[in-house]
Amino acid sequence: MKIEIRPVERSEAVDYLKVLPYANGLPNWEPAPASWHGGPEAWPPPRKPATKQQLEAWADEVMDDHFHPQAAFVDGKLVGGSAMLSLAITVPGPGAVPFGGVTATGVIATHRRRGLLRGMMQAMFDEALERGEPLAALSASEGGIYGRFGFLPATMRSRWELERSDARFIDSELPAGSLELVDAAAARQAWPQIQEQIRQLQIGELTPQPDRWDGLSDEAAGTDGPMRYLVHRDAAGDLDGVANFRLPWSPSPEHTGTLVVDEFQALTPDAYRAMWMLLADFDLTRKIIAPSRPTDEPLRWMLRNPRAMRITRQSDNLWLRILDLPGALTARAYDTTAELTFAIEADSMCPRNVGVWRLAVSPEGATCTRTAMRPDLTMDIQALGSLYLGGMSAAVLAGAGRIRAHRPGAVTDVARVLRVDPEPFNSFGF
Numbered sequence: 124m125k126i127e128i129r130p131v132e133r134s135e136a137v138d139y140l141k142v143l144p145y146a147n148g149l150p151n152w153e154p155a156p157a158s159w160h161g162g163p164e165a166w167p168p169p170r171k172p173a174t175k176q177q178l179e180a181w182a183d184e185v186m187d188d189h190f191h192p193q194a195a196f197v198d199g200k201l202v203g204g205s206a207m208l209s210l211a212i213t214v215p216g217p218g219a220v221p222f223g224g225v226t227a228t229g230v231i232a233t234h235r236r237r238g239l240l241r242g243m244m245q246a247m248f249d250e251a252l253e254r255g256e257p258l259a260a261l262s263a264s265e266g267g268i269y270g271r272f273g274f275l276p277a278t279m280r281s282r283w284e285l286e287r288s289d290a291r292f293i294d295s296e297l298p299a300g301s302l303e304l305v306d307a308a309a310a311r312q313a314w315p316q317i318q319e320q321i322r323q324l325q326i327g328e329l330t331p332q333p334d335r336w337d338g339l340s341d342e343a344a345g346t347d348g349p350m351r352y353l354v355h356r357d358a359a360g361d362l363d364g365v366a367n368f369r370l371p372w373s374p375s376p377e378h379t380g381t382l383v384v385d386e387f388q389a390l391t392p393d394a395y396r397a398m399w400m401l402l403a404d405f406d407l408t409r410k411i412i413a414p415s416r417p418t419d420e421p422l423r424w425m426l427r428n429p430r431a432m433r434i435t436r437q438s439d440n441l442w443l444r445i446l447d448l449p450g451a452l453t454a455r456a457y458d459t460t461a462e463l464t465f466a467i468e469a470d471s472m473c474p475r476n477v478g479v480w481r482l483a484v485s486p487e488g489a490t491c492t493r494t495a496m497r498p499d500l501t502m503d504i505q506a507l508g509s510l511y512l513g514g515m516s517a518a519v520l521a522g523a524g525r526i527r528a529h530r531p532g533a534v535t536d537v538a539r540v541l542r543v544d545p546e547p548f549n550s551f552g553f
């Protein structure tokens with residue numbers, strides 16, 4: 124049996140797509156909005172296998188400059204594929220760091236558990252390092268697969284519900300500014316404007332694909348009901364918030380009167396408050412559901428009864444992997460002056476990360492160099508990826524045995540250096 128792992132050529136791109144679940148009409152994404160919103164939609168959603176024409180069109184897309192597909196061949200037959208998408212993520216600073224986003228991954232059932240994904244992952248890590256991307260990231264289809272490749276969650280997300288009758292606010296006065304329901308064409312214009320400003324402010328947010336909002340429409344899709352679009356303008360008339368929401372139709376009474384907020388971004392606390400005050404008290408609805416939101420949602424603290432906002436699901440969101448340790452740690456900013464020495468004992472896929480490192484940070488910048496000093500702590504490479512954006516608690520990772528302190532206070536020092544507020548969040552995947 125001859126195994127070959129190498130980049131995909133255009134003549135092989137349709138074969139590459141055919142090993143991926145979505146090309147076969149299978150669900151390939153566990154936490155899809157439909158399953159999260161808990162509405163009447165069947166799960167998995169019905170999907171048709173891709174047509175010949177669709178496959179050819181996608182094949183052209185996968186040869187794009189930002190998409191880097193790898194394939195596994197066994198005795199000359201393409202049996203597995205995985206790809207990295209060159210993207211950027213907002214890090215503390217703020218600034219954006221390029222990363223390789225792992226996506227479109229599958230190995231056919233007869234060839235699984237033989238190391239083919241591991242081989243493709245190694246090839247993608249090596250290519251990302253050559254392109255100068257110090258990080259890799261992904262959304263995981265299953266939680267048990269990607270830890271062994273050095274990934275761990277760095278952002279989380281929550282699904283919550285609120286009964287409309289409980290949506291009473293501590294301050295019921297609407298902030299200055301105006302709300303407007305707009306059509307899809309206006310929403311397609313509003314989203315890139317708002318998202319670009321959010322991206323610069325929100326740690327963990329990703330650079331969107333240029334066509335990200337092309338699909339917004341006023342037409343109904345299945346039982347979902349048509350998407351509705353809400354925008355907010357400040358007192359000067361400048362756009363500062365946008366939301367997409369639906370009122371799903373259903374023959375079953377328990378699903379009627381639900382308002383689902385699929386996307387929501389606000390640039391200011393006033394826009395945030397005004398938009399939620401409208402959406403949470405929408406006539407002819409009984410319940411509001413937000414399927415994918417940051418875990419530190421301020422709306423809870425706008426309510427007279429904070430307990431009324433019920434988290435019904437919490438999940439990992441973006442999994443991060445440090446490929447180039449000094450490159451990654453010096454690419455983000457720090458608002459404190461401190462020094463940390465830490466050891467990474469093992470990293471078989473990126474061996475240059477192994478060693479004892481001295482990280483010296485200040486608001487002016489950071490250096491990260493190898494040192495012969497005794498480390499303050501030892502951590503695994505997964506823990507460092509999880510801590511990198513500032514959202515994960517060092518104490519929790521120490522409690523889990525992923526960080527071992529060699530002097531008192533070392534774990535608290537890591538938290539002081541890396542932690543951010545509010546929590547990092549990416550509002551979409553790839």
Ligand SMILES: CC(=O)SCCNC(=O)CCNC(=O)[C@H](O)C(C)(C)COP(=O)(O)OP(=O)(O)OC[C@H]1O[C@@H](n2cnc3c(N)ncnc32)[C@H](O)[C@@H]1OP(=O)(O)O
Pocket residue numbers: 144151203225226227228229230231234235236237238239240241242261262263264265267268271
């Ligand atoms: C980022 C994304 O794109 S998410 C989408 C991922 N795709 C899917 O889930 C589609 C269905 N699954 C598949 O196609 C395949 O099982 C893949 C792509 C997930 C894994 O491909 P494989 O070639 O079988 O993985 P490979 O053999 O390299 O596995 C490496 C290790 O992961 C383990 N592993 C692989 N898949 C799984 C799994 N689903 N659950 C638990 N462990 C797994 C293997 O046992 C192996 O363990 P070891 O290193 O301890 O020996």
